[in-house]
Amino acid sequence: MDKFVPDLIAILGQERVLFEPEHLAVYGFDGTAALSGTASCVAFPITTEEVSKIVKYAAAHKVPVVSRGSGTGLSGGSIPQAGSIVLCLAKMDKVLELDEKNLTVLVEAGVITLTVTELADAAGLLYPPDPGSGKISTIGGNVAENSGGLRGLKYGVTRDYVMGMEVVLASGEVVWLGNKCVKDVAGYSMKDVFIGSEGTLGIITRVLLKLVPKPQAKKTLLATYSRMDAAAETVSAIIAAKIIPCTLEFLDKITIQCVEDFAHIGLPLDAEAILLMETDGHPAVIAEEAARMEEIARKCGAVTVQVAQTANETDKLSSARRSAFSALARISPTTILEDATVPRSELAKMVNFIQGVAQRYNLRVGTFGHMGDGNLHPTFLTDERNKEEMHRVEQAMKEIFDFAIQLGGTITGEHGVGLAKKGFLAASIGNASLELIKQLKRTLDPDCILNPGKIFDL
Ligand SMILES: Cc1cc2nc3c(=O)[nH]c(=O)nc-3n(C[C@H](O)[C@H](O)[C@H](O)COP(=O)(O)OP(=O)(O)OC[C@H]3O[C@@H](n4cnc5c(N)ncnc54)[C@H](O)[C@@H]3O)c2cc1C
Numbered sequence: 161m162d163k164f165v166p167d168l169i170a171i172l173g174q175e176r177v178l179f180e181p182e183h184l185a186v187y188g189f190d191g192t193a194a195l196s197g198t199a200s201c202v203a204f205p206i207t208t209e210e211v212s213k214i215v216k217y218a219a220a221h222k223v224p225v226v227s228r229g230s231g232t233g234l235s236g237g238s239i240p241q242a243g244s245i246v247l248c249l250a251k252m253d254k255v256l257e258l259d260e261k262n263l264t265v266l267v268e269a270g271v272i273t274l275t276v277t278e279l280a281d282a283a284g285l286l287y288p289p290d291p292g293s294g295k296i297s298t299i300g301g302n303v304a305e306n307s308g309g310l311r312g313l314k315y316g317v318t319r320d321y322v323m324g325m326e327v328v329l330a331s332g333e334v335v336w337l338g339n340k341c342v343k344d345v346a347g348y349s350m351k352d353v354f355i356g357s358e359g360t361l362g363i364i365t366r367v368l369l370k371l372v373p374k375p376q377a378k379k380t381l382l383a384t385y386s387r388m389d390a391a392a393e394t395v396s397a398i399i400a401a402k403i404i405p406c407t408l409e410f411l412d413k414i415t416i417q418c419v420e421d422f423a424h425i426g427l428p429l430d431a432e433a434i435l436l437m438e439t440d441g442h443p444a445v446i447a448e449e450a451a452r453m454e455e456i457a458r459k460c461g462a463v464t465v466q467v468a469q470t471a472n473e474t475d476k477l478s479s480a481r482r483s484a485f486s487a488l489a490r491i492s493p494t495t496i497l498e499d500a501t502v503p504r505s506e507l508a509k510m511v512n513f514i515q516g517v518a519q520r521y522n523l524r525v526g527t528f529g530h531m532g533d534g535n536l537h538p539t540f541l542t543d544e545r546n547k548e549e550m551h552r553v554e555q556a557m558k559e560i561f562d563f564a565i566q567l568g569g570t571i572t573g574e575h576g577v578g579l580a581k582k583g584f585l586a587a588s589i590g591n592a593s594l595e596l597i598k599q600l601k602r603t604l605d606p607d608c609i610l611n612p613g614k615i616f617d618l
Pocket residue numbers: 190191226227228229230231232233234236237238249269290291292293296297298299300301302303304305306307308309310358359360362363364365485486574575578611614
């Protein structure tokens with residue numbers, strides 16, 4: 161047991177501090193393949209005051225603090241380093257206020273994303289960010305990663321719904337940033353600095369989220385293609401026609417086959433790609449938009465276009481995309497999910513490039529993703545015990561990131577940098593931006609106790 165564990169037990173009590181090796185093993189990894197670590201202990205605060213006390217203690221003793229929500233991250237952000245305290249916010253899971261006059265909800269950081277979705281729905285409202293992990297991920301984790309989801313094209317990402325937040329700084333001081341005002345330009349928008357900071361600048365304890373009126377209706381369409389670039393052309397043509405669907409998701413051939421094998425939806429196994437399209441809003445508008453989207457898809461070369469007629473059919477078609485990751489993950493011992501992102505106009509080039517790289521390196525790569533956002537998830541189906549294959553995976557990934565950057569894209573559209581992609585950050589954002597980020601880190605966390613070694617090395 162590390163010497164500071166008894167001091168944490170004095171703050172939280174025996175039952176909210178874990179330090180036995182078998183417990184630490186469970187908190188040693190997240191959703192990222194082939195990465196793990198071991199902390200000294202895992203602490204479960206239930207109030208902001210407790211978080212503040214732990215951070216003050218850590219600051220005084222220069223102990224690293226790794227914040228953690230549900231550990232579903234896909235870039236290794238919550239993987240602990242030796243000698244660290246994992247600060248797991250999962251027990252801070254209270255919904256504090258639903259304000260229907262201002263259309264906001266105030267929650268603790270450990271509240272599960274789906275809880276907010278369901279709460280909003282019951283009040284006739286919508287909380288749009290919907291990461292595929294929403295049944296498990298926490299709001300704190302979503303804010304720390306600035307998570308996206310399937311509705312990003314029309315509704316944006318987590319950042320667009322954060323109106324305020326309570327943060328415990330590296331000193332242990334508690335600050336509140338933002339408010340319920342729709343407009344506020346008093347000072348710098350400091351909440352935006354913490355959104356997407358991956359636990360490296362402060363610990364988010366409460367979040368004030370914006371809700372929007374629930375769309376009255378939704379129409380779901382599924383188009384199949386014998387050519388991948390025809391699917392990409394459909395996306396560009398729909399947007400050029402000034403239609404912004406809430407969802408434009410695609411699956412490639414390998415993914416279609418894995419999903420069908422897993423979920424038995426009736427997907428065509430010979431299709432090169434499928435496109436899931438959804439439009440929401442006023443029933444008259446969406447009926448017209450759906451008809452135009454069907455027409456555009458057919459013009460761009462869709463082999464079939466199916467329009468869901470009932471809620472059951474909608475669920476069935478949507479589940480094709482929602483089960484993509486789980487379906488691929490069944491195929492091999494190790495699943496490495498990437499999220500290279502390019503401007504929409506470059507999608508077809510990027511998808512073709514990924515397929516070429518997979519062939520050249522003799523790897524199995526299923527690609528799916530948020531096609532309307534240019535956010536692709538090339539997913540490597542591999543085995544981390546096969547060192548030679550893992551070496552090829554690394555080379556292939558580097559080529560994919562380099563090409564995404566060359567096309568004006570980014571190494572990550574929604575999963576963050578964490579440990580997994582920090583080696584590529586300078587190439588993605590440039591040395592001057594990286595230095596600016598480091599200066600901010602040095603200012604807010606001078607002793608570098610908050611999630612050190614994530615995103616960059618100081
Ligand atoms: C099946 C699956 C599907 C997914 N689909 C999507 C998707 O569609 N879109 C998407 O964007 N991501 C997706 N993800 C990735 C992941 O779910 C998100 O990044 C999510 O926001 C992480 O939430 P979490 O609570 O699990 O955070 P964790 O994994 O525990 O932590 C993630 C990062 O946030 C930091 N952190 C956590 N809580 C706090 C806090 N309270 N204060 C400060 N820092 C904190 C951690 O230190 C870490 O750096 C998916 C993951 C899986 C496994």
